[in-house]
Amino acid sequence: MLGKLTIDALPFYSGIAMAGALVVVSGVLGVAALVTWLGRWRYLWSEWLTSLDHKRIGIMYVTLALVMLVRGFIDAMMMRTQQAVALDSDGYLPPGHFDQIFTSHATIMVFFVAIPFLTGLFNVVVPQQIGARRLAFPFMNSVSLWLTAAGAALVMSSLVIGKFSTAGWNAYPPYSEAQFSPDVGVDYWIWAILVSAVGSMLTGINFLVTIVKRRAPGMRLMMMPLFTWATLCTSILMVFAFPALIVAASLLGLDRYLGMHFFTDGDGGNVMNYVSLFWIWGHPDVYILILPAFGIYSEVVATFSGRRLFGYESLIYSTAAITALSLVVWLHHFLTMGSGADVNAFFGQAAPLIAIPTVVTIFDWLFTMYRGRVQFTVPMLFTLGFIVTFVVGGMTGALLAVVPVDIHDTTFLVAHFHNLLIPGALFGYFAGYQYWFPKAFGFRLEEKWGRRAFWAWIVGFCLAFIPLYILGFMGMPQHLNRYYTPGWQPYLIVAECGAFFILCGIIFLAVQLATSIRDRAALAVPTGDPWDARTLEWATASPPATYNFAVVPHVNGIDSWWTMKQAGTAARKPGQFHDILMPDNSGTGVVLGAMSFVFAFAMIWQIWWLAAVGALGIFAALLSQTFRDHAEHRIPASEVEAIESRRILAPALVSGAPT
Amino acid sequence: MAAPPRLSKMPTSPQRRKSTIKGYLVGAVLALVLTAIPFGFVATRTLRPKQIFVAISIAAIIQVVVHLRYFLRLDLKPSSQNKSISLCFAAVVLFILFGGTLWIMFNLNYRK
Known part of the structure; x- marks a missing residue:
């Protein structure tokens, strides 16, 4: 009746696992109780969960990312603490539990923090940057969100029911095969990945089509803001990379469920085929995470230097070159796994090429700042912190590209990719979050706690990862839950201190959000353009009306909002309004996500009748959506006019301002 | 464009x-x-x-x-130029990924 699910799946075996489960359960119940107590279920359902408004979907994405960031960080903190104390002792975590934690930490940070964070920023910003009123496929956007949320929910429920995978975030066979990992951990991983990867692929399709098809009249490709360019390139990578992951995880699932032999260690299976497929997705995914951050840095640098971007076209060509190169270097993630000299030489040489467009990008930002009036706002601080630390990460990457060097698979590698992904991706998302927060909500985040958060993050980052570089040179392998080398411990204690600084950084960000909401009247941005920004998203109200643009602007060049302000046309009220067609809300996306969760959960525990229910639910939801012929409503011109008349328009710029 | x-x-x-x-x-x-x-x-x-x-x-x-x-x-008529461009791009990417995979896997096989 319940497949493999028994009472033993509940975490009574360990106090720590029990505590984790209780936190998750009480967190969910607490939120549900709060919403009930406030009587806001109907509001939540009709205004948010079922919304097809890309801005609201974006806000929900970022919320998901921030919640999962806390979970992923707790994992990190537990690992750091274990390694700080586990000299000649077991520490406080049994090995199996430690392995679950490093697996879930990485899985969560990549799939349920980074991807939702960047997708959320795409959603809030990109349609407004290109002068669109909505995405090409608003309903599919909602499906993407709820599939991602379903994947996150699967990972979270593995804390309460059963165990998560111990096979590392890349789930390499043969260890991840049923023979060596017979419990449900790897199945949790497979289904969480499959559900969310489908969502990410749909996101890629959605933004690719939106950017190609829905730009404002006059906006040529070479006039698009850099963040839109980054989104376009990221979307292309998503469309091409995620299918490889879906195939790899599906075939691994077939091995486990149906006894097939795609990747088994014998009977015609080939382990390396999985490794290669995984990194065909995995390497482009590094740039799926980093390119959006690059786009954000470009916008932030231009705005807070008060200048047009230096080398606008070279930035675009660099972004495109990084995109193309990222598809041809996947083998450098397994240089040490037995390829011949020719293969290793090709991929070892191709990998550092990516430094060239990256360096071009960095110099473009530096030259944009040079002789500009740089304002050291919080987004700018994150950008500057990124530029300094990212260069270190790039250089250590050059070291790792040298095949014979004996630092692969040590903590040097751990330090290297955290050095790319914390400054290179997360700092960018934080910069974007601070920069576009007033766009989404109509008030700024206050500066003081933001600056404190930045300093806590960057100090914490250096303290946490520079010791890992040194430990890598000393030969410490990654993923150790105990060790017998006294010389390593001091560095691990320093790394633990770094984790505490990062904890402060997260707390400060929460305090910043709370105090900003409290002081929202003082921090309000009535004109909607608090930074005196340059790109088109600031031409709408902040927060924008559901249709973004009452009248779609005509674009003549880059930095079109800046041009409009210079020409004095920014504050001009449109003479005539028209009816606007907008998509209706739809609960189908939520149902689809929920049914995917049910289906995946039932498959994990092999509860076949429940899996049938889930599959039928997915099918029924899709079918009902197919027959919705009238999924749009008309906003009459009079209503548009009424909304627009309440808006305070940005004043024209004083002429002679630096450009 | x-x-x-x-x-x-x-x-x-x-x-x-x-x-x-x-x-x-x-x-x-x-x-x-x-x-x-x-x-x-x-x-x-x-x-x-x-x-x-x-x-x-x-x-x-x-x-x-x-x-x-x-x-x-999809067809190759000039009206669907966008489609043709994306198709060509996809062909190149698939060539890289398939060709690369075959190269890597056969190379590993010879070394066995």
Whole structure:
């Protein structure tokens, strides 16, 4: 009746696992109780969960990312603490539990923090940057969100029911095969990945089509803001990379469920085929995470230097070159796994090429700042912190590209990719979050706690990862839950201190959000353009009306909002309004996500009748959506006019301002 | 490249809709046949394993073309330039990924 699910799946075996489960359960119940107590279920359902408004979907994405960031960080903190104390002792975590934690930490940070964070920023910003009123496929956007949320929910429920995978975030066979990992951990991983990867692929399709098809009249490709360019390139990578992951995880699932032999260690299976497929997705995914951050840095640098971007076209060509190169270097993630000299030489040489467009990008930002009036706002601080630390990460990457060097698979590698992904991706998302927060909500985040958060993050980052570089040179392998080398411990204690600084950084960000909401009247941005920004998203109200643009602007060049302000046309009220067609809300996306969760959960525990229910639910939801012929409503011109008349328009710029 | 107009180009007249349905049906039948052939070879083992492998590959490639032609309705007319560009790009990427994978896997095999 319940497949493999028994009472033993509940975490009574360990106090720590029990505590984790209780936190998750009480967190969910607490939120549900709060919403009930406030009587806001109907509001939540009709205004948010079922919304097809890309801005609201974006806000929900970022919320998901921030919640999962806390979970992923707790994992990190537990690992750091274990390694700080586990000299000649077991520490406080049994090995199996430690392995679950490093697996879930990485899985969560990549799939349920980074991807939702960047997708959320795409959603809030990109349609407004290109002068669109909505995405090409608003309903599919909602499906993407709820599939991602379903994947996150699967990972979270593995804390309460059963165990998560111990096979590392890349789930390499043969260890991840049923023979060596017979419990449900790897199945949790497979289904969480499959559900969310489908969502990410749909996101890629959605933004690719939106950017190609829905730009404002006059906006040529070479006039698009850099963040839109980054989104376009990221979307292309998503469309091409995620299918490889879906195939790899599906075939691994077939091995486990149906006894097939795609990747088994014998009977015609080939382990390396999985490794290669995984990194065909995995390497482009590094740039799926980093390119959006690059786009954000470009916008932030231009705005807070008060200048047009230096080398606008070279930035675009660099972004495109990084995109193309990222598809041809996947083998450098397994240089040490037995390829011949020719293969290793090709991929070892191709990998550092990516430094060239990256360096071009960095110099473009530096030259944009040079002789500009740089304002050291919080987004700018994150950008500057990124530029300094990212260069270190790039250089250590050059070291790792040298095949014979004996630092692969040590903590040097751990330090290297955290050095790319914390400054290179997360700092960018934080910069974007601070920069576009007033766009989404109509008030700024206050500066003081933001600056404190930045300093806590960057100090914490250096303290946490520079010791890992040194430990890598000393030969410490990654993923150790105990060790017998006294010389390593001091560095691990320093790394633990770094984790505490990062904890402060997260707390400060929460305090910043709370105090900003409290002081929202003082921090309000009535004109909607608090930074005196340059790109088109600031031409709408902040927060924008559901249709973004009452009248779609005509674009003549880059930095079109800046041009409009210079020409004095920014504050001009449109003479005539028209009816606007907008998509209706739809609960189908939520149902689809929920049914995917049910289906995946039932498959994990092999509860076949429940899996049938889930599959039928997915099918029924899709079918009902197919027959919705009238999924749009008309906003009459009079209503548009009424909304627009309440808006305070940005004043024209004083002429002679630096450009 | 200027931003294209926002009008949808889905067929609306009954005649065009009919031809679309016919296209889908032709595609579905072809896809089924091209799926049945490899399964048939594997089930009956009429050919040697290497020949079956070649037959499956050829059927798969034709199947890709069938999907593009009948389900995604791609053609090489100048009106669908966007589609042709993306198709060429996809072909290049697939060449890199397939070719690279084959290179890597055969290289590993020789070293065994």
